[in-house]
Amino acid sequence: MEKILxxxxxxxxxxxxxxxxxxxxxxxxxxxxxFHSVPQPEKEPYVPVGGVPYMEPIPDPxxxxxxxxxxxxxxxxxxxxxKECGATESELRVGAVSSTLPVAAAETEADVIxxxxxxxxxxxxxxxxxxxxxYSPCPVLIIPPHVSFQPLRKIVFATxxxxxxxxxxxxxxxxxxxxxxxxxxxxxxxxxxxxxRAKAERGLRLICKRSFYPQVSYAxxxxxxxxxxxxRFCFQEKADLLVMGSRNINFWQYQFLxxxxxxxxxxxxxxxxxxxxxx
Numbered sequence: 232m233e234k235i236l237x238x239x240x241x242x243x244x245x246x247x248x249x250x251x252x253x254x255x256x257x258x259x260x261x262x263x264x265x266f267h268s269v270p271q272p273e274k275e276p277y278v279p280v281g282g283v284p285y286m287e288p289i290p291d292p293x294x295x296x297x298x299x300x301x302x303x304x305x306x307x308x309x310x311x312x313x314k315e316c317g318a319t320e321s322e323l324r325v326g327a328v329s330s331t332l333p334v335a336a337a338e339t340e341a342d343v344i345x346x347x348x349x350x351x352x353x354x355x356x357x358x359x360x361x362x363x364x365x366y367s368p369c370p371v372l373i374i375p376p377h378v379s380f381q382p383l384r385k386i387v388f389a390t391x392x393x394x395x396x397x398x399x400x401x402x403x404x405x406x407x408x409x410x411x412x413x414x415x416x417x418x419x420x421x422x423x424x425x426x427x428r429a430k431a432e433r434g435l436r437l438i439c440k441r442s443f444y445p446q447v448s449y450a451x452x453x454x455x456x457x458x459x460x461x462x463r464f465c466f467q468e469k470a471d472l473l474v475m476g477s478r479n480i481n482f483w484q485y486q487f488l489x490x491x492x493x494x495x496x497x498x499x500x501x502x503x504x505x506x507x508x509x510x
Contacts, residue, residue: 232259236341238266248347249316254380258409265318267309268328329362337368344371373503381471383410388474389417392434404444413446419460423453474504
């Protein structure tokens, strides 16, 4: 791993994620790239002017001046935060972060995005976080508020055993190796029949065999609610990181769309690494 992309909006939540990224970068010997996106103001609709049916509004010089000052101040603030957190580079772009961040990740060849998030309250298909995850070319590490960095001694990789390409755990193995940690593959059984259990065990053994990482194991848990089963297991095992694969946008609906309390509780105590689906 060479580069960690760290978006910030200068809030306490994003600052907490920056602190986590800094601690993560040291043992990985990775560079931190700080990123900020200045929102693009919505364009005013064309309006009728005189005899002309529709005409684009004439730009207001004062509004343009204020905008330039806003971008200049954002650059200064970004530079100051980058210097404070030890980032080697900083980059500012204009536009919605849900679109500018994935593009920046691709252009800078980032290995992972470390993203602060307010407790996953807004996980739904149109949310900023879900769009970043959906379009990111690299893994996204979500840091809940108030979570302090802990060495990644225990990594839980939850899988539905559908055989998708994200079961290639090279990236996760690299994280585990940096902390001499262990990886435990987890599958939640909603049907505890003998055939289903035997099939799941075969799938888990195959993943462990293909991982080529020495400290791997697997666990099968029975729970009618997949999300609750994952959360309970991570808590019991005192996991330092939860890993999941993002197949498509329905990943969020399927995993977290239960009720508001469960959404917030699901990952407030644990960082979540989402691996992109390799098409």
